[in-house]
Structures are given as structure tokens and as C-alpha cells.
Amino acid sequence: MPHLSPFEWLGDALRIIDQTALPLEERYIVCRTAEDVADAIKSMKVRGAPAIGCVAAFGMVLAAKTALAKIRCRHEMFDELMRAKETLASTRPTAVNLFWALDRMTKVVTRCGTNLDELISELESEAIAIAREDVEANMRMGMYGASLIPERANILTHCNAGALATAGYGTALGVIRAAHEQGKKVHVWVDETRPFLQGARLTAWELQRDGIPFTLISDNVAGMLMRSKMVDLVIVGADRIAANGDVANKIGTYSLAVLARHHGIPFYVAAPTSTIDLSCHSGDEIPIEQRDGEEVRTILGARIVPADVPAFNPAFDVTPHELVEAIITERGIIKPPFEEGLKNILLIQ
């Protein structure tokens, strides 16, 4: 079975598996414009920090290709691409990989100037490289991270930091996959991750496909499991890591980190270096996306409470670095003090 990827580049379009329909339905959408890609990100048909970065990069390629038909002079290409970048950048604010990928694409635009054939070809190569490098990073992260997993381990993870959240293989799930592939006896506690149920719908689906033992739980069960000594470690992905090691990740991550600390259980974060944002000194500076309360008042579109019930729906929270045991990247494992470790790892070529 080839590695699962949430998207496939078709040369003039991007095919995306609709993650809002999983696991009950495997439905695909085809994005032909940057706007299509932006809509897919905004509606969470594709989600996960590294995956968002990858598809946004392909969104820039689509913008360049579709622009060809409408621009009257070569200079208009630049405007079109900057508009597309704006559209793609405005979809979701928290995951920094989005901006990181768009910056890489912008550098290509700047470098190529107005030679349109070269520009399009270079943009396409860069997007393909971003996706390929992401899978490679995850495989390396898996190798590094697996060294932290005991021979037998009950692992709790949150949300989906799997193949579906990346170009393939996954960050936190990549580490779990690598440990499993090495023959370690891992069992995963998959929390459902309300409100969007990425754990129940996506992580469980991935683990079931790979034959990795797991059990689904409500988010409320984590504390009780830890107190019963049924969790050996917690591993999650990240949407943005500040310079001091504070980690923004799916809402509920912080609660798990506090619970893990209370029970003396290590709490690991697995993320590619593209998730590190040294321009944010601490987690306080990371913008946290607020989503529609309707996601809380409904579940997969089915209403559970009336529409006039007030609801608060932050999509992410920040886990302070003090609660993080180690950050696993494709360049190695960073342990505290994170400030130094994060800075140094970005200097490695």
C-alpha cells in the first residue's frame, strides 16, 4: 500500500480527499484555481498545518496557470500571484506552515521575474518539492521520535497529526507509525477531538488502515486513563511553535499537557521545522483562530442545541514550553532549554 496523502497534484489541478466526509465516505474534490484551494482550506476539507502549507503552494501554481488566460502583459502576473497569495493567506491564521510555504513560493516569483514559462515551471517544481520534503521530514521525524517510544507503550494522541494532516506519513502519527514499523507494541488512545472530531474521524481511520491497535475515547476520558496508569506518553502535532518553545495546537492540547504533567507522563510534540516561528517570542503572540459557534452547537451538521445558544469556539490553544518534554523535528529532538535548541536547529542545513 503506498503512503496515504491527502492531496494529489494532477498537473493542472489538485485533487483533495474531502476530510469533512471521512471516514464514512471517501469523497474527492478537484481544485482548479487558487480560490478553490482557499475554499477547501477554509472549510477544512483539507486541514493540518503541514498539509495546508502544501496545498497552498499548489494553489499558487494554479493561480499562475489560470492567470495565463487573463493577463494582458507579463507584469500583471505578479499582481495575480500576490492576490492569490493574499487569498490563500487569509484562510486560517494559526498554522504558520501556510505562511512559510507561501513565502517559499513568493521567493520563486521574485527570482524568476517575468519569464512566464520559467516562472510556472519553477513554481510547480517548488510546490512539488515542498510536498516531497514534507513526507521526507515526517519519515525522519518518525525515526528520531521512535527512539522515545518504549518497546510496549500506550500512547495518547489528540486531533489528527497523521498522513492526512501532512503530505504523507504524519508528524505525531508518523512517530507512532515508525515505532509500530520497528515492531514495538504500541496501542493508541485516540481522543475524538471535539468539535471537529479529527481524532474520531481521521486518526482512527488512518490507524485502522495501517493495522495499528487503537481505542477511541471521548476527550473527557484522558484524565481517568492517566490516573489508571493506562497512558505511557502523550504525543501531538503543532500548528506553530514560538521561539521559547510554546506550542499552539488543536484546542484541548493544553489540557492534555497539564494532565500529563500532573501524572508524570512525558508530553511530546512532533512537528517539522517549518512549524517553528522565531518571530513569535512566546505563545501569547500566536494568533488563535476563533471559529463559528455553530460547530459546537452541531455535530457534523446535525443540530444538538438551538441556534440561539451562545457558544465559544477557539480552534487552538497554547501549551507553555514548561509542559513539553521534547520537540521532535526532522533534524533531531530538541529538549529544554527550547529557546536555544530551536534557534540552533534552524541553522542546520
Add this chain to the structure above:
Amino acid sequence: MPHLSPFEWLGDALRIIDQTALPLEERYIVCRTAEDVADAIKSMKVRGAPAIGCVAAFGMVLAAKTALAKIRCRHEMFDELMRAKETLASTRPTAVNLFWALDRMTKVVTRCGTNLDELISELESEAIAIAREDVEANMRMGMYGASLIPERANILTHCNAGALATAGYGTALGVIRAAHEQGKKVHVWVDETRPFLQGARLTAWELQRDGIPFTLISDNVAGMLMRSKMVDLVIVGADRIAANGDVANKIGTYSLAVLARHHGIPFYVAAPTSTIDLSCHSGDEIPIEQRDGEEVRTILGARIVPADVPAFNPAFDVTPHELVEAIITERGIIKPPFEEGLKNILLIQ
């Protein structure tokens, strides 16, 4: 508006609001036999520790009334009632109020002997007394508990410990109601309480009816709110309190208690003395109900993951007494050391 109660005694039947249909539908069921009542408890059409005790008591009255038609001699009444008691007792294992109420009813049976008219009349009086005393206890609990609520407070509660969980007024929500009635500016964070959504469906509905300000959140948001200093106290109900003060309550309660401790936020438990079980020395001895994994794989009957996904669904967890700031009862507030306080409060007449 009269106080909301989840059941109404009709003399020869018990009318129950179907809590699985709330808040989108106000549907009622009528129980005419002890089996009807047992089914309503098992299927969680009526839930909440004190409410279960009350309706089980009426179940015994219904058992006595329906037995009249089939028994051939007065002695068979005793067998019928013991069978009914068995049926009612086997519905749910964790909430001790159920067994406490059935014991009160059994004492009436023992006292009355075989005078059937007297027996039925006394059983009915006892069930009515249990329900009346529960409301009175909640009102007193509210009065005591409100003294712990600041003039302005953001209060986090879990599950539903409201009117619907009792004969009326509520335990944890009773304290919040009392504070609100005293003019205190309270705002309640209502967590949805997966898998059964008692917070979203029942607590939000009660607070909205009463005009008490609240906001619905996913269970995952609690930690982030506490870290942001948006929670002043946590208050929950209880299904059983062990002699040492350990508290069994809805799954997820323990996580909230750990989070509250981490943030220096007081964690209160409000429960009538009928919830105290001195025969359990610690929480380890409290039986924890395991419910069908299908409740996790579905939400209100709608499937979110395939039926073959393994799921773990404990209905309750245990919060060790060290994490509890105070236990609010109808006889006063108990502070640590709980062992002594709980024993003493049961001696008060």
C-alpha cells in the same frame, strides 16, 4: 414559573420528561410499572443521581400497585416488591442515591408487613417524601453553596447537576441558581459533556429557561479558559462520595479537578447527603459503569465512525479528595479533612 422537575407523580403512573430528546424536543413518557421506570433509567431518559433515586422510589410504588392485580396472597406482595427492587437496582451501578432510595422504600415494606392498603399508602408517602426532601435539600444546598460564590464569577460546570438531575432546583446548578437569585453576577461555562452531551443539551437548556448567562464550550476548552483566567471556580455534582471524600461523577470531572488545581482554582462538589456512601472507604471501591462504545461512535444516534472502531466508554471517573476544596451538602459545607466531616454530617438529624 414553578420549579422545573424531570418527573411528575400522577397517582398511578409517573410522567417523565425524556431527557434524551431535550432540548430540541420536549417529549414525555408515562411509566406505569417498575419495569417502565427501570427502562427509563437504563436508557437515560431520566438521569442524574438524585433523580434516579426519586423515580426508583416511585417505581416501587408502581410495583406495589400493579402487583395488586396479580398476587394471590398478601405474602406474594413482598416477593413482587423485592423483584421490582432488584430490577430497579440493576439499572445503573454508580449513583448510590438509587440504592439509598430503594433502601428507604424497603424499610417501609418491612415496617408495614402485609396490610396492603397501608403498605401502598405508606410507599406512596415515602416516595413523595423522598422527592420533596430532595428539592428542599437542593434549596438548602443552594443557600450554603452560594456563600462560596463571589459577587462576580465565571463558573465552570460539567454534565448536568441541575433540576433535571434531581427532583428539582439541582445540586451544582442549584448553587448557581441561588447565587443568581441573590443578585450575584454569575456567568456559567457549560461544557458539552461528551459522549451523552448532558451539558450542551440539558444544562444549557435549564440556564436559558432561567435567564442565567452562560456560554457553551467543547470539553476541550476548559484548560485554555482556566489558563486565560476566565474561570473563577468549578462546581459539579456527584454520583457517589466515598468515606474519605473521593468523588465519583460524570467522566471528565477528574480532568477538570486536575486542571483547576493546576491553576489554583477552587473545585467544589455539591451533593445531598444521600450521595455519601461510608461503606466505600475510598473511590477505588466505587463501581464505575462501563457503557456501550456505540455512544462514542455515534452522537445522538448519528454515526460518526464505523461500528467496528473499538471504543472505551466509562460513564464516570473518580476525583480524589485531595483535589476537592469543599463538599456542599444540605446540612452545611464540609471542608477537609473530609473523613471526619462526612461522618459527622451524617450524624446531624
